[in-house]
Amino acid sequence: MQGYQKISEALKKSEGERVKVRGWIYRTRSSGKLAFVTVRDESGIIQVIVEKGKLPDEDFNSARKALIESSVEVEGTVHEDERAPNGRELHATSFHVIHFAEDFPITKDQSMEFLLDNRHLWLRSRKLTTILKIRSTLTGAIHEFFRNHDFYEFHPPILQPSQCEGGATLFEVNYYGGKTYLSQSWQLYAEAAIFALERVYDVAPTFRAERSKTSRHLSEFWMAEMEAAWFDLKEVTEFAKKEVKFIIKKILEKHEEDLRFLGREPETLKEMLDKKWPTIKYREALEILKKDGMEVPFGKDLRTIEEQKLMEHFDTPVVVTHYPKEAMAFYKPRDPDHPDEALCFDMLAPEGYGEIVGGSQRSTDINELIESLQKQGEDVEKYEWYLDLRRYGSVPHSGYGLGVERSLAWICKLDNIKDAIPFPRTITRKYP
RNA sequence: GCCGGCGUAGCUCAGUCUGGUGGAGCACUCGGCUGUUAACCGAGCGGUCACCGGUUCAAAUCCGGUCGCCGGCGCCA
Structure with a gap:
């Protein structure tokens, strides 16, 4: 398997292809055994599905724990799914957090002054x-x-x-x-x-x-x-x-x-x-x-x-x-x-x-x-x-x-x- | 330089008119949930009410001043 790909390229892959991407967590949501983590890089955003049992427990727990803007490397297979934001998503077989980000100060509520300070x-x-x-x-x-x-x-x-x-x-x-x-x-x-x-x-x-x-x-x-x-x-x-x-x-x-x-x-x-x-x-x-x-x-x-x-x-x-x-x-x-x-x-x-x-x-x-x-x-x-x-x-x-x-x-x-x-x-x- | 607006939890704001134990949502922490779309349910954590002074039994609230930020004008790309 070759190296990392841009997310924009990963999104073009066909059903079942294996890819490796890296970037920063854009949004994250999790339920008991399933986590949805969207990852962004310079080129785009992809939704990563992290399902307990489909990858090491350690990776699953990292994915659940990592806050927005944590840096990550993800490997998995591309699947078409109309529920995914771009119609295509990545089912993770490994999920490594390079750095666990602290609470990211910028959230959905933003003022001009705060954004300029940050x-x-x-x-x-x-x-x-x-x-x-x-x-x-x-x-x-x-x-x-x-x-x-x-x-x-x-x-x-x-x-x-x-x-x-x-x-x-x-x-x-x-x-x-x-x-x-x-x-x-x-x-x-x-x-x-x-x-x-x-x-x-x-x-x-x-x-x-x-x-x-x-x-x-x-x-x-x-x-x-x-x-x-x-x-x-x-x-x-x-x-x-x-x-x-x-x-x-x-x-x-x-x-x-x-x-x-x-x-x-x-x-x-x-x-x-x-x-x-x-x-x-x-x-x-x-x-x-x-x-x-x-x-x-x-x-x-x-x-x-x-x-x-x-x-x-x-x-x-x-x-x-x-x-x-x-x-x-x-x-x-x-x-x-x-x-x-x-x-x-x-x-x-x-x-x-x-x-x-x-x-x-x-x-x-x-x-x-x-x-x-x-x-x-x-x-x-x-x-x-x-x-x-x-x-x-x-x-x-x-x-x-x-x-x-x-x-x-x-x-x-x-x-x-x-x-x-x-x-x-x-x-x-x-x-x- | 002139005019106007704003300043309350990490963030966005309500509360100020009419003084009487400081609130909500989000974020975060813990718990729950196998398809979420800036998820949802429950609990928790969180405060120098910009600062200084005054009035008052009592000030986030009323009065005076200071500071900070944003916008408009003038001037210019």
């Missing part, structure tokens, strides 16, 4: 296991997409001396007695890289010390960013749409059942792939909102409530471009044809999930950059290295960042972004 154990739940599998497919798809398009993976520093996004707050780090900060974007460094590699991308952690307390914010999250020489706004927005569609396609290929389990109908996503995703200008968005009775003056960024209202008109992601220059970060260039607008964009997800991508063409006008930095109260001297990029063979270029957790939360239809990352970090949570 995140290290809650990871084993079907919900989080499923999400983590899809997350792995998502980041894998990002790597595949960019490599397919001749991008190099480029690694920026995580410790950075200055900020890049205006307004956002930085985490300060004691750096040999001096100060440095955790990265809130790779962008400035990526801009340096395009003069060498032309097309670069990265999937990396990002840190924002914003005091946001919502189901859409994390203090530590992952961003998939790209930066490409010679791309203009039009090209980069279409490229972003292509990337997100590719991600969805890859997830649909592997995870239809997983998505259903999470409450997301795969059909909804499939339909989006066939549709054209609109690009509208910020000014057009204001017009739409005005018809809905929401008057937003030009110059203000769209707020959550306005984004949600806007997205009621669409059933696919939408790219919004040309936000007002004054509200934007210093590196976003003025549109030469409309000087009050910036050549930038956001991609908004439907169903209230909000912004999942943000990006722009980059300003190549060194004087405009200096002026914007000064206006934001920045110390221009700290950005000298960045300004050098505009002094030696400057070229038009663009880039964007995709929020991994926000995208995942939308694709999986999660209630809370915290479930899109294994160990969420928020303003009030850094344990476990």
Whole structure:
């Protein structure tokens, strides 16, 4: 007999075949001479029938005694039975407990706070296991997409001396007695890289010390960013749409059942792939909102409530471009044809999930950059290295960042972004 | 930073309005049961009522403060 099999494979065996599986006890019930123990592994769950007399008494007693989450090795024969959860079950001829678990603290009654306190154990739940599998497919798809398009993976520093996004707050780090900060974007460094590699991308952690307390914010999250020489706004927005569609396609290929389990109908996503995703200008968005009775003056960024209202008109992601220059970060260039607008964009997800991508063409006008930095109260001297990029063979270029957790939360239809990352970090949570 | 909600057994909650010996279900332990589906039946174990102070003969309950967590807004991926 060969070695251990995945439970998903054991479930495919035919009547009477012998298999060996190992995993963790998912549920257990017992009567006097019969115990039902469901065992889970990474791949699935199988019901094991442990019947007194059909295996050593020692094994039977272990099976009766072992609590939920005990680790076990089971050998037996596969039998079809309509009473079994998957229509098939395992009749044990041996049942070995590798470790008898203590009382597992997580039971059927659960609160958000308790599950977050016990995140290290809650990871084993079907919900989080499923999400983590899809997350792995998502980041894998990002790597595949960019490599397919001749991008190099480029690694920026995580410790950075200055900020890049205006307004956002930085985490300060004691750096040999001096100060440095955790990265809130790779962008400035990526801009340096395009003069060498032309097309670069990265999937990396990002840190924002914003005091946001919502189901859409994390203090530590992952961003998939790209930066490409010679791309203009039009090209980069279409490229972003292509990337997100590719991600969805890859997830649909592997995870239809997983998505259903999470409450997301795969059909909804499939339909989006066939549709054209609109690009509208910020000014057009204001017009739409005005018809809905929401008057937003030009110059203000769209707020959550306005984004949600806007997205009621669409059933696919939408790219919004040309936000007002004054509200934007210093590196976003003025549109030469409309000087009050910036050549930038956001991609908004439907169903209230909000912004999942943000990006722009980059300003190549060194004087405009200096002026914007000064206006934001920045110390221009700290950005000298960045300004050098505009002094030696400057070229038009663009880039964007995709929020991994926000995208995942939308694709999986999660209630809370915290479930899109294994160990969420928020303003009030850094344990476990 | 602003606004709101919550905090009682390991977990989920009732009890607080109207002060008077702290409860239920689940989990766990023991016993019973040869087909359970987050099993069932019986018994048992289990408490700093978040913390500090005040009012009162008496406080989980009323008053003041503190802390913790969750959510919404602003800001952002």
